[in-house]
Amino acid sequence: MSAAMAPPGPSRRGSRGSGVAPAGTVAARDARMIDPVLLVGLALAGGAMLALAPLPVAVAASLCLVMVRRRTSRTVLVVVALAIGVGGLRARVALDGAAALYARTAVLLSPPSRCEARGVVISSPVVIGEATRSAEEPSSARVDVELSEGRCGERALVEPLRARLHGAPLALVRGDEVALVVDLAPVHLFRNEGLRDATTGIARSGVTASGAVVDAQVVTRGGTLRALIDRARAAVRARIEDTYHPGAVALGRALVLGETDLDAADAAAFRDSGLSHLLAVSGTHLVLAVAGLAAALRAVLARIEVLAARWDVGRFSAAACIPASWLYADFAGGSGSAIRAAAMLSCAMLAHAAGLRPAPLRCLAWSIVGGALADPLVACDLSFMLSAGATAGLIGLNPPLSRLMVRGPWLFKKVLAPVATTLAAMLGCAPLLLLTGGAFPVLGIAANVVAAPVGELAALPLCLAHAVLSWAPDVERGAAWVGSGALLVVRAVARLTAQGGVTLPTPDPSPEQLSALAVTLVAAWTAPTRPRQMAALLVGAAAWMLLEVAAVRAGAPVGRLRVNVLDIGQGDAILVDLPEGGAMLVDAGGFVGSPVDPGERVIRPLLRARRRQRLDVVVLSHPHPDHFGGLPAALAGVEVGALWDTGQGESEGAGPVYAALLEDLRRRGTAVRRPEALCGAPQRVSGATVEVLAPCPAVAPDRGANDNSFVLRIRHGRRAALLVGDTEHEAEEALVRRLGEGLKADLLKVGHHGSRSSTRAPFLQAVSPSLAAISCGVRNRFGHPHAESMATLRAAGVEVARTDRGGAILWETDGKDAWWRRPGATRVQRGSEEVP
Structure with a gap:
């Protein structure tokens, strides 16, 4: 029988040697193939993580490509690999562009300014604050506006500026051209080690400023389809408010x-x-x-x-x-x-x-x-x-x-x-x-x-x-x-x-844990049998636990003193990791009259990321809201060994938030210690030597809260950090007279956010720091840090780091050498000159 006349169906020879698989085998293989569109979509979306955590994501992506190779074609595999790279590159370009855009906005709106400009509404108005609005107050909206053709203070708008505005009229719709008078400042980024990259929000929205509407006049009404949709939204909103049960209006x-x-x-x-x-x-x-x-x-x-x-x-x-x-x-x-x-x-x-x-x-x-x-x-x-x-x-x-x-x-x-x-x-x-x-x-x-x-x-x-x-x-x-x-x-x-x-x-997972999870899910997804799927999940769980142990150790380093001057806006918050694994929190920031709580937005997530459920000591340097306002939220669910408080707030009254904080900590059994019990002999806290230098022997009744701030000198080996709260000239001079070179430290947390009332030359000479850290916010209207203080620091040859430019400051020492860095950056080694 000739080949042309042979009956249909695979021969033994064809099934083995010709490279042609039997129909059943082909069907089974096709059934196991992964949808190529799904692979490309996941690669494009997940590839963005390369810009945020390059090393662990690159390793995870490589392992995932190896695991899916048997369930897709080589062509698709190449396309998926390219999609991962393209996704990472696009994300990196977007993040870099957002950082540059934010830097230009910070220059334009430093200090925060009143702007008069034309703008176009680019987002649907959203009702805000109804739950706390009194019956006499009119409803208002939050909108995003792209501003142009105007001035902010003495500076002209040279490029479009996107801003999120509160207190806007509810009648606005997308496409409306408006003449605006607004008070603007750069948005808070809260750039801190271990927290999510805040520039992703700017990269996705383009919004780099926020503020309040002083006056808004519609110049031209929007007539696009989006404007019609916004008018329909306003009509439905009005009907909800008119017809729903009052308790269900916000839900509706x-x-x-x-x-x-x-x-x-x-x-x-x-x-x-x-x-x-x-x-x-x-x-x-x-x-x-x-x-x-x-x-x-x-x-x-x-x-x-x-x-x-x-x-x-x-x-x-x-x-x-x-x-x-x-x-x-x-x-x-x-x-x-x-x-x-x-x-x-x-x-x-x-x-x-x-x-x-x-x-x-x-x-x-x-x-x-x-x-x-x-x-x-x-x-x-x-x-x-x-x-x-x-x-x-x-x-x-x-x-x-x-x-x-x-x-x-x-x-x-x-x-x-x-x-x-x-x-x-x-x-x-x-x-x-x-x-x-x-x-x-x-x-x-x-x-x-x-x-x-x-x-x-x-x-x-x-x-x-x-x-x-x-x-x-x-x-x-x-x-x-x-x-x-x-x-x-x-x-x-x-x-x-x-x-x-x-x-x-x-706790917030580390980038390494996220990468391990992705590998585990892909391994289980591509495993050919149920036992192999279970094995992949078990191995992934074990890897997660090992990485969790590593995250715990990284969050509480042993043998090192690490001072984290946090980026919480205008205020002070310092997390100190101690050599034996313990931690101190010195202040927690706070904004008067703002719904933004740095304790909830920054400190509590940071403690979770560091796997910290206990603080050995919490220090309230002095009873001002920009130092204690974030403490209630920051300490919720956290065990506190002791609270160091000057007592001035309790004796003179510092408001209901401060009083409720003390009541809560005492109810939880936390010891409250005053200067009388802390001054004199140095305190030994989790391997670090903590000297309370002021206010000693007690609060001075003729001084204000700033000059009665706790001044702490924290030592590990041959290195020291000096934290001075909001200390001003009078207290600085008293410290120099009393202690002289006993103030010497490698790191100085500059007093009162770099105000002109702090950091005089004699004090700076006594401390002789290598690094001066200034905690201040991009939205502060006080001119902090002041040019006079900055000039004093430059004249002394001190390196200066500010939280409003670059985010948090991480200073670290092993007792011999000391270094500092910004979030996500490589460390900068410092010199080895010893402190007494």
Whole structure:
């Protein structure tokens, strides 16, 4: 028989030696291949991490490429490798550009200035402060504006400046051209070692300044589609405020408009119960809204006999829903999760309109690719990543969980099906929630089982329907009444769970841990068998624990004294890592009249990142709000060995925050020590020698709080740091007369933020520091540090580091040598001259 006449099917020879695999083998191999679009999307998004942690991410990326090589083609593997590099390069360019842009803004607005300029509104107005607004105060909004053609103080605007403005009129819409008088300052970056790179926010938004509106006059009204959407948002907001139960108004605005303006108690309850996602505009919102529109369109088109007889009207409704999904995502606030969901839904609708069957995984992949192409740092958008994680959980975990859980009689299945779906979505989000640090709600799953059906099956559809029912007032009021009730039920579940719930403390993971997690997930994903998947997960867990041990040791170095002058804005906060692993906190910053709490924003996350649950000593240098305002939040949940306090605040009165702080620490059993017990003999604290040099022997009643600041000299071996609080000339002169060269130190934390009332030449000569650290903020209006103090430091040949330029200052010594550096930079070695 000739070859041409041979029967079909592989011969033994062909299956072994010809290189042609049997059909069954090819099918099995194809089934195991990973979607190439998904790989490219993950590479583009994840590659951005190369710009933030180059070494661990590069190692992890290399290992991941090795592991996926058997489940993709060589061409795709090369494209994925290039995508990782391109993602990292794009992120690096964006971050460098953001840093340069911020530096120019800091020069323009230093000190903070009143600006008169023209601007264009570039973001939807968002209502803020309603929970604390009195009935007499008018509602106001927060908007982003791009300013041009004006002046800030004596300086002209030479390039467009994006600013986030508070107190703007609610009537503004995107595209409005406005004439503005605003008080502006650079945004707080809070650049500290171990915390997330704050320039990512600038790179993603372009906003480098913030401030308050003094006057705003609309010059030209916006007429774009976005302006129409903003007017629709304003109309829906007004109807929510008019028709909802008062307790549910803020909840409704969050659910429908994406305005997270809950009062502090409700915000904490939703966060601590794991129910925040029920008030976030997510893929579920988008699917319900767009699917409802598609069903309505399909029903209308089906009644047109000529059209319905010749065409599948569902394809027309699907095509119409593609722009509708983007319009709704924009209407609902344009969060990362809404935009990703709109992209995924558009992919599915496009496939349906083309007569194809949508592939959920491919749609998810294209949404990730689109997000990464549009935003080089989309991996830093938590809402986008949580949305993608939840969707991945639904695609990958819902089918097996449903097979495992949804059993029994019909009623049981009806109850268990949404439970399985909720659990799948939560498991998809769980790794990301754990990575955000803070605490993971252990009862979150149970709370979701109770609240999710109420929120997603009652509150969400009714609140969305309410938004388009203004033409039917009675129906609108009914939807508002029932929708408000459902929201209040969800809030009650959140409050109850938060009050009695158990949380799992979750420290912020290190870059090495994040990289190990990525490798573990890819290893489990690509493993060919269940035992190998379990082995990959076990190895990953072991690696995580080893890296956790390394993070604990790095956060509490042994044999070294490390003084961290933190970047907390205008104020003082210094974290001192002691040679035997303990720690001291000297002050915690604070802003009078500002909702920004440096204790919550900086110090508590930093303690978590350092794995510190105890502070041996907390020192309040003197009772001024820019030194103690952040302490209550910073010390929440932290064991405190002792509080060193001058006592002046308690004897003279320093306000309710200070009084509540003392009461709380005493209730917790913390010893409060005064100068009378601290002056004289040096204190030995976790391997360091701490000398209290002032106010000794006690507070001087004829001096103000600044000149009664604690002055601490902390020694390790031949090195010393001198921390002087807000000490001014009078106290400096007294120290020089009493101690002379006994003040000598390598590091001087300059008094009173570099004010002209501190750091005179005789004092500087007595200390003779190599480095002077000045804690001051980019938004300070006091002119700190003063030119006179800076000139004195330059004349003495002292190197100066300022927190408003470059962020935190990390000074470190092993007892012999000393060095200092900025966050993320390599260390700078100092000389070896000894201190007495």
